[in-house]
Amino acid sequence: xxxxxxxxxxxxxxxxxxxxxxxxxxxxxxxxxxxxxxxxxxxxxxxxxxxxxxxxxxxxxxxxxxxxxxxxxxxxxxxxxxxxxxxxxxxxxxxxxxxxxxxxxxxxxxxxxxxxxxxxxxxxxxxxxxxxxxxxxxxxxxxxxxxxxxxxxxxxxxxxxxxxxxxxxxxxxxxxxxxxxxxxxxxxxxxxxxxxxxxxxxxxxxxxxxxxxxxxxxxxxxxxxxxxxxxxxxxxxxxxxxxxxxxxxxxxxxxxxxxxxxxxxxxxxxxxxxxxxxxxxxxxxxxxxxxxxxxxxxxxxxxxxxxxxxxxxxxxxxxxxxxxxxxxx
Numbered sequence: 649x650x651x652x653x654x655x656x657x658x659x660x661x662x663x664x665x666x667x668x669x670x671x672x673x674x675x676x677x678x679x680x681x682x683x684x685x686x687x688x689x690x691x692x693x694x695x696x697x698x699x700x701x702x703x704x705x706x707x708x709x710x711x712x713x714x715x716x717x718x719x720x721x722x723x724x725x726x727x728x729x730x731x732x733x734x735x736x737x738x739x740x741x742x743x744x745x746x747x748x749x750x751x752x753x754x755x756x757x758x759x760x761x762x763x764x765x766x767x768x769x770x771x772x773x774x775x776x777x778x779x780x781x782x783x784x785x786x787x788x789x790x791x792x793x794x795x796x797x798x799x800x801x802x803x804x805x806x807x808x809x810x811x812x813x814x815x816x817x818x819x820x821x822x823x824x825x826x827x828x829x830x831x832x833x834x835x836x837x838x839x840x841x842x843x844x845x846x847x848x849x850x851x852x853x854x855x856x857x858x859x860x861x862x863x864x865x866x867x868x869x870x871x872x873x874x875x876x877x878x879x880x881x882x883x884x885x886x887x888x889x890x891x892x893x894x895x896x897x898x899x900x901x902x903x904x905x906x907x908x909x910x911x912x913x914x915x916x917x918x919x920x921x922x923x924x925x926x927x928x929x930x931x932x933x934x935x936x937x938x939x940x941x942x943x944x945x946x947x948x949x950x951x952x953x954x955x956x957x958x959x960x961x962x963x964x965x966x967x968x969x970x971x972x973x974x975x976x977x
Contacts, residue, residue, distance in 0.1 A: 649695025650939050652921050654845025657818035659767065659797050661726050663914065663939055665698030666691050666932070667849055667925035668714050673705040676868035679927045681713060688717035690929055692725060694936055700821075700847070700923045701760075702730035702771055703752055704740065711759040719761050728767035728819075728847075729756050730801060732774060742974065744774035746785045753794055769799040769821055773977040779807050783814035790815070799847075804976040805838045817844045824848035824922075826857055826909050827878075827890055827960050836917065844919075851913050851922035852906055852935075854879075859891050859905040875966055883962035890958050897951060903941045906931075910938035915948055 650663040668688065672678040688699065701714045711729060718725055731752040732744045756765060768789075770782060789795045797818035800808060811817055820839060824831045825848065839846050852858055854873055863885050873879040878887065894905045901908065906924075913922050924935045943951070965972035 649697070649936075651697075652845075652918060654767075654797075654819045654847070654921060655817075655839070655919050656843035657797055657816070657845065659726065659818050659845070661698035661921055662696045663921060664696065664910065664936055665700060665728075665847070665921055665923040666696050667700045667923035668710055669700070669702065669705045670925040671927055672710045672713055674872045676871045678709070684713055684927065685717040687927065687929055687932065688714065689720075691932055692718070692721050694933065696936070697725045698728070698921060698923070699725060700728045700849070702733075702769075703756055704730070704733040704735065704771065707735050708755070708759060711756055715760040715762070722762065726766040727760055727762065728769060728799075728821075729760065729765060730769040730771035731756070732771040740970070742772055742774040742776070744770060744777045744782050746777075746781065749782070749785050750789075753789055757794065764793055765795050767797045767799055767818060768795045769801045769819070770803070771801050772974040773800070773803050773807055775977060779811045780814050783811050787815045799844075802975045802977075805834050807977060808835075808838060808842070808844070812842050812844065817842070819845040819847050821847040821849055823850045823964060824913065824920075825851045825853045826894065826912055826955065827853045827887065828964055829955075839919075840917070846917065846920045848913060848920065848922045851924050852909055856884075856887065857891065857894060857905060857909040859895055862888065875969075876962075876964065877966060878960070878962035878964060880962060886961035890955075890960065893951075893954055893958070897947070901941055901943075903937070904934055906934055907938040907941045908943075910935060911941040911943055912948070912951060914938065915943050 651660050652663045653660050671684040701710045731749055733740050734743045786798045799817050799819035801821040855861055867874045894908050898905050898908045926932050
C-alpha cells in the first residue's frame, strides 16, 4: 500500500482512506453491523490505515462501529473523528464551546475504544466561538494526551490561518472531486503554503462519478442525496456528459470510472488523501485499484482541459440551507 504524509505534520497514512459515514448514516438505512465490521477489517488487510468517522454520524453509532471493528488493530491504524455538531430537539446544531468539546472527546474516546484520538476535526466552524478559543482547548487536550493531531472540516481560508497560528493543523477536510473543484481556487494554495494536508470527502461525487447513477436512479427517504440539487433528475441528465468523459478515459486505461476519478485526485498533490466510502468489498478493492492507475502529464492536462469546457449543473447543497451556510466560514 502506498503511503502519504498529511502536510508537514509527520502523520503518515495509506494513500487512500476509508470514509465510514455511509455505513450507518446519510445514505439510506444503516447497513448490517457485522457486515460493516468485516468490511472495515478487510480494508485493514488490504493495507488501508486511515479511517474516518464523526460523533454526529448516527449520532454515535458510526463511532461505535469503527471502534469495534478496529479494536484488534490498535497502533496500526489512524482514526479520524469530529466534534462540533450536536443533536438538540431532533436538529443538528453547531456547538464548539470548550465544555462541549471536552464532553465530546471523552465520548469519542470511549466509543472508539482508544486512549488517544489520532486526528480530531472541528466538523463545522461555530460562529459563536472564536477559532482561537477552539484551538486553545485542542492544545490542552493534546497536552493531556487525548489528541495527537487536529484539523478543520469545510472551513474558510481565513479561519484556517487563524487556527493554524495558534495550534498547527495537520489536515483540512472538504469536498473535492472532478465535479466539485472549488478548493482549487483558494483552499489548496493556502494548504500548500502552510504545510497542511488535505482530505477530500465525496471524492466520487457521492456516487455519481462511478457511472452507476442515471435518470432512473431512486434514493431512499433517509438518503441525503434526495435533497441535493445535483441529484435532481434534470441535473443528473445534464451532468452525464462528465461521466461519459470519465468512462472514455477509463476505457483507455482499462480502468473503471471510479479509479480514474480517484487517480485524478491523487495526481493533484502528494499531500492529498481521499476517503471514498462504500458498503461493498468489491467497491473497496476497486477504489484501492486507483493507486495502480497512472495518468501521464499529457493525459492529466487533456482531462483538465476537457473539464474546463463542462459546466456542472446544480449546487452541492440546497441554497439557503444549514448545509450551505456552514461551508467556508
